[in-house]
Amino acid sequence: xxxxxxxxxxxxxxxxxxxxxxxxxxxxxxxxxxxxxxxxxxxxxxxxxxxxxxxxxxxxxxxxxxxxxxxxxxxxxxxxxxxxxxxxxxxxxxxxxxxxxxxxxxxxxxxxxxxxxxxxxxxxxxxxxxxxxxxxxxxxxxxxxxxxxxxxxxxxxxxxxxxxxxxxxxxxxxxxxxxxxxxxxxxxxxxxxxxxxxxxxxxxxxxxxxxxxxxxxxxxxxxxxxxxxxxxxxxxxxxxxxxxxxxxxxxxxxxxxxxxxxxxxxxxxxxxxxxxxxxxxxxxxxxxxxxxxxxxxxxxxxxxxxxxxxxxxxxxxxxxxxxxxxxxxxxxxxxxxxxxxxxxxxxxxxxxxxxxxxxxxxxxxxxxxxxxxxxxxxxxxxxxxxxxxxxxxxxxxxxxxxxxxxxxxxxxxxxxxxxxxxxxxxxxxxxxxxxxxxxxxxxxxxxxxxxxxxxxxxxxxxxxxxxxxxxxxxxxxxxxxxxxxxxxxxxxxxxxxxxxxxxxxxxxxxxxxxxxxxxxxxxxxxxxxxxxxxxxxxxxxxxxxxxxxxxxxxxxxxxxxxxxxxxxxxxxxxxxxxxxx
Amino acid sequence: xxxxxxxxxxxxxxxxxxxxxxxxxxxxxxxxxxxxxxxxxxxxxxxxxxxxxxxxxxxxxxxxxxxxxxxxxxxxxxxxxxxxxxxxxxxxxxxxxxxxxxxxxxxxxxxxxxxxxxxxxxxxxxxxxxxxxxxxxxxxxxxxxxxxxxxxxxxxxxxxxxxxxxxxxxxxxxxxxxxxxxxxxxxxxxxxxxxxxxxxxxxxxxxxxxxxxxxxxxxxxxxxxxxxxxxxxxxxxxxxxxxxxxxxxxxxxxxxxxxxxxxxxxxxxxxxxxxxxxxxxxxxxxxxxxxxxxxxxxxxxxxxxxxxxxxxxxxxxxxxxxxxxxxxxxxxxxxxxxxxxxxxxxxxxxx
Numbered sequence: 001x002x003x004x005x006x007x008x009x010x011x012x013x014x015x016x017x018x019x020x021x022x023x024x025x026x027x028x029x030x031x032x033x034x035x036x037x038x039x040x041x042x043x044x045x046x047x048x049x050x051x052x053x054x055x056x057x058x059x060x061x062x063x064x065x066x067x068x069x070x071x072x073x074x075x076x077x078x079x080x081x082x083x084x085x086x087x088x089x090x091x092x093x094x095x096x097x098x099x100x101x102x103x104x105x106x107x108x109x110x111x112x113x114x115x116x117x118x119x120x121x122x123x124x125x126x127x128x129x130x131x132x133x134x135x136x137x138x139x140x141x142x143x144x145x146x147x148x149x150x151x152x153x154x155x156x157x158x159x160x161x162x163x164x165x166x167x168x169x170x171x172x173x174x175x176x177x178x179x180x181x182x183x184x185x186x187x188x189x190x191x192x193x194x195x196x197x198x199x200x201x202x203x204x205x206x207x208x209x210x211x212x213x214x215x216x217x218x219x220x221x222x223x224x225x226x227x228x229x230x231x232x233x234x235x236x237x238x239x240x241x242x243x244x245x246x247x248x249x250x251x252x253x254x255x256x257x258x259x260x261x262x263x264x265x266x267x268x269x270x271x272x273x274x275x276x277x278x279x280x281x282x283x284x285x286x287x288x289x290x291x292x293x294x295x296x297x298x299x300x301x302x303x304x305x306x307x308x309x310x311x312x313x314x315x316x317x318x319x320x321x322x323x324x325x326x327x328x329x330x331x332x333x334x335x336x337x338x339x340x341x342x343x344x345x346x347x348x349x350x351x352x353x354x355x356x357x358x359x360x361x362x363x364x365x366x367x368x369x370x371x372x373x374x375x376x377x378x379x380x381x382x383x384x385x386x387x388x389x390x391x392x393x394x395x396x397x398x399x400x401x402x403x404x405x406x407x408x409x410x411x412x413x414x415x416x417x418x419x420x421x422x423x424x425x426x427x428x429x430x431x432x433x434x435x436x437x438x439x440x441x442x443x444x445x446x447x448x449x450x451x452x453x454x455x456x457x458x459x460x461x462x463x464x465x466x467x468x469x470x471x472x473x474x475x476x477x478x479x480x481x482x483x484x485x486x487x488x489x490x491x492x493x494x495x496x497x498x499x500x501x502x503x504x505x506x507x508x509x510x511x512x513x514x515x516x517x518x519x520x521x522x523x524x525x526x527x528x529x530x531x532x533x534x535x536x537x538x539x540x541x542x543x544x545x546x547x548x549x550x551x552x553x554x555x556x557x558x559x560x561x562x563x564x565x566x567x568x569x570x571x572x573x574x575x576x577x578x579x580x581x
Numbered sequence: 582x583x584x585x586x587x588x589x590x591x592x593x594x595x596x597x598x599x600x601x602x603x604x605x606x607x608x609x610x611x612x613x614x615x616x617x618x619x620x621x622x623x624x625x626x627x628x629x630x631x632x633x634x635x636x637x638x639x640x641x642x643x644x645x646x647x648x649x650x651x652x653x654x655x656x657x658x659x660x661x662x663x664x665x666x667x668x669x670x671x672x673x674x675x676x677x678x679x680x681x682x683x684x685x686x687x688x689x690x691x692x693x694x695x696x697x698x699x700x701x702x703x704x705x706x707x708x709x710x711x712x713x714x715x716x717x718x719x720x721x722x723x724x725x726x727x728x729x730x731x732x733x734x735x736x737x738x739x740x741x742x743x744x745x746x747x748x749x750x751x752x753x754x755x756x757x758x759x760x761x762x763x764x765x766x767x768x769x770x771x772x773x774x775x776x777x778x779x780x781x782x783x784x785x786x787x788x789x790x791x792x793x794x795x796x797x798x799x800x801x802x803x804x805x806x807x808x809x810x811x812x813x814x815x816x817x818x819x820x821x822x823x824x825x826x827x828x829x830x831x832x833x834x835x836x837x838x839x840x841x842x843x844x845x846x847x848x849x850x851x852x853x854x855x856x857x858x859x860x861x862x863x864x865x866x867x868x869x870x871x872x873x874x875x876x877x878x879x880x881x882x883x884x885x886x887x888x889x890x891x892x893x894x895x896x897x898x899x900x901x902x903x904x905x906x907x908x909x910x911x912x913x914x915x916x917x918x919x920x921x922x923x924x925x926x927x928x929x930x931x932x
Contacts, residue, residue, distance in 0.1 A: 002586040003672055004741070006679035007748040016683070069650060070693045077653060078686035084664075085679045085750070088586075088672035095664050096589035100904035103601070106657050107908075107915035113650045114919050118926045125930045134922055141918075168592070168904045341582055344745045362748075 001323050003088040004342045005362050012370040013086030020082050022299045024075035029298065030195050031068035032142045033188030037196060037219060038064065038119070039135030044215070046128055052208050058123045060199045065120050069113060089322035090313040098152050101172060105148040111141035146184060154180050157242060157309045163316055179234035186227035187298065193220030194294050197274060197287035206280070213282040217275025224271060231301070241402055242308040242315070244554065250403060251555065253307050260300035266293040310403040319405040321367040328408055336360065336409035348416035350432055357420025360413055371425065382421045384522040388434045390418035392519045402558050442501025445494050453484070456505055463506035471499040513572025516565045524555070527576065534573045542570040584741045585890055586669040592901040595666060595893040602662035607876045609655040610771075611869065616648040617768065618775010620718045622800060627711045637797050639703050640786060641779065642714075645696040653689070666893045667735065674735035677743070679750025681727050692720035722768060729764040730754045736886035762819035770812045776804030777868060780861045798861060805864070806856050813849070827885040831878070838881040845874040
């Protein structure tokens with residue numbers, strides 16, 4: 001809203017961030033753990049007086065330099081670039097809040113590159129004590145970089161006391177700071193061992209290859225075993241609802257969790273095989289497999305961390321679409337477009353309906369949804385809903401879904417977004433008149449003609465025991481009810497609408513199960529899901545089951561149906577079962 | 582409604598960020614210039630192809646990756662402080678040219694690997710090395726062009742409405758009359774300064790190889806002198822291309838800006854005298870001062886462009902000074918470590 005949107009509807013900005021970020025973290029964690037590996041391996045070579053180990057360390061340093069300095073360093077800047085483009089508001093807030101933290105991180109980045117370049121170019125040329133000292137400086141600088149960035153990215157998920165006091169240190173040493181720091185540190189040491197599997201696999205000297213594989217494996221094994229409890233620690237401190245999302249209520253995290261589990265098992269098995277069982281088996285394919293599985297482990301972790309804070313980009317501070325919680329609160333009941341700086345239209349009208357809707361999509365939905373892309377494609381997600389259903393869904397249901405922000409805007413803007421989705425994307429009919437129910441129009445006629453003299457209570461009492469036809473007759477002879485009134489003289493249609501409104505006001509309308517289903521359920525699942533679940537259940541069982549939607553599927557936490565709606569859906573399900581199958 | 586986003590608050594007075602910005606940005610320029618000049622001179626020497634020229638190309642090949650690493654690192658700090666002071670402008674303009682802006686990253690990675698390839702495989706690449714490094718040079722020119730676009734587009738909120746016709750991140754600022762002189766100013770001036778870097782590097786080489794060092798210094802100074810003269814012409818073009826209000830800042834419109842301009846003119850004269858007398862160290866020292874002055878002048882221009890919309894003094898300060906102490910402490914420790922390591926690299930090597 002505050003910033004323009006780089007609009008690539010078929011790709012989605014989130015995908016671009018993930019692409020750069022996941023590859024970067026896999027290298028940048030190596031840049032930390034690998035630093036310690038280098039300096040300790042150099043020491044091993046010196047202590048055991050084995051020049052071949054020193055030669056290995058030197059060639060590993062070259063690989064390390066080319067990977068971490070070039071790819072790692074530049075993709076690190078790349079993350080900064082891509083988040084500025086895709087999430088400018090969040091980036092700006094992180095930069096302004098933690099500017100001196102970032103500045104300190106920049107200093108360690110400078111120390112890191114200076115140390116690594118000197119370490120590499122002076123290998124064999126410098127006295128070994130000083131050379132190792134420079135290796136240590138490299139490692140400490142790299143770890144301090146991790147220390148600083150860790151505080152800032154954990155802030156995004158668990159801002160903790162910062163929410164109340166806006167204090168730099170509260171935000172930095174936030175609730176997930178320590179578990180995440182330990183997890184990442186051990187993970188980086190594990191990666192160092194795995195990367196060294198790969199360079200060891202290239203060794204021609206078989207004794208050296210076996211020795212270095214076993215040595216590297218010990219690194220990975222110990223670090224792996226230490227990282228696991230830290231991962232558990234990390235999960236256990238997550239606040240609700242992040243904790244619940246991670247433990248299964250988010251389908252995307254569930255998928256990530258499955259990948260993580262398989263990858264963890266494969267990684268562990270390969271480490272055991274190459275460390276304890278048969279180091280001599282180390283080969284390029286096995287080493288690469290170990291790295292791929294570790295890549296998936298880390299990727300799943302980062303994905304989970306990102307997904308756990310939905311619908312926020314900065315938990316409890318800013319929604320994924322870049323609007324802060326405070327701004328969203330201030331927008332309640334207001335026009336969204338009137339306050340959006342980067343919208344081509346500033347008001348939704350009958351004339352510009354789908355264009356206004358397109359602007360709203362871009363500003364409120366595009367942060368997470370693509371159009372026809374891989375990530376959260378909006379097209380299938382809205383396929384089951386027509387224009388009026390979508391409008392109702394946007395107004396009433398969307399904000400009850402735990403990982404979606406509320407719709408921001410007035411009723412006309414909800415209709416505009418629905419018009420864009422149903423009309424432009426699905427080619428369905430968009431008719432604003434369809435949004436006006438007979439009851440609404442009847443109420444309007446009532447407001448125009450009756451409300452000046454009496455309120456609805458008195459009419460309800462009158463209409464309570466009357467049929468629709470009797471009410472119409474009554475409207476035609478109002479003067480006989482009270483001489484202050486004149487007979488209603490509207491068109492027959494208006495008479496019917498007014499009578500219908502009075503009738504329903506006096507005796508609440510029967511709720512139609514099909515409508516309840518359309519307006520509450522079709523956003524996420526089709527009819528079959530309901531019918532399958534209902535199976536041979538009785539009406540009581542069905543209504544009982546619907547009473548606690550979260551227990552059916554954690555994704556429905558926050559949704560609820562009242563007693564009448566439950567009964568109506570149950571009746572409708574039973575009718576459908578009789579008719580359909 | 583104005584398209585300029587509402588800025589975030591800052592933790593310390595804006596002057597600190599201004600100071601850090603103007604302190605670090607010229608360092609980035611010096612490194613960037615050295616990289617640009619060394620790359621072009623290496624390509625030139627490699628094409629020339631005699632024994633000594635090839636030897637120079639190889640010596641330069643070894644420093645190019647180091648220069649990239651430092652250029653990038655010293656670019657991070659000013660970009661950070663720029664985002665703090667002018668975030669609402671630079672984020673918006675970056676989004677408008679999003680595709681080109683993000684392509685800087687893969688372009689740079691490719692160029693970076695190309696320089697390592699050129700260095701590590703110098704002998705086996707042979708003449709093909711010219712293509713490898715030439716390609717890296719092309720990448721540098723493209724990256725510079727993207728920076729020139731973004732740094733000028735951020736100053737023109739009135740042109741941002743192009744977004745409503747094209748939001749795919751492919752806008753450029755080519756309609757701006759200052760874009761081309763500005764770009765050429767950076768690239769040609771940068772190459773000139775890079776020549777001076779090669780001359781300095783030559784002085785360093787003379788300790789090992791007298792002849793090669795002298796050769797490098799001679800070529801470097803020649804490039805510096807020639808391009809600096811070209812640069813004066815481009816500088817005048819750049820000055821005249823500026824909107825009148827900004828140009829007049831240096832003609833008495835703003836006392837400080839005018840003083841900077843006069844001091845810069847004086848320094849240019851002194852730099853030229855030193856350069857034509859082939860005094861490498863004196864030229865380099867004066868030039869470093871000149872680059873700082875030019876960065877200050879550049880800041881006046883930016884302030885002039887944005888005057889109607891914003892000045893950093895308008896940013897709301899929510900004071901929190903302890904993180905500043907963290908940064909300053911880290912900076913002191915970091916610089917001490919770097920000084921110690923660089924000294925060790927030169928003094929404790931057997932080679």
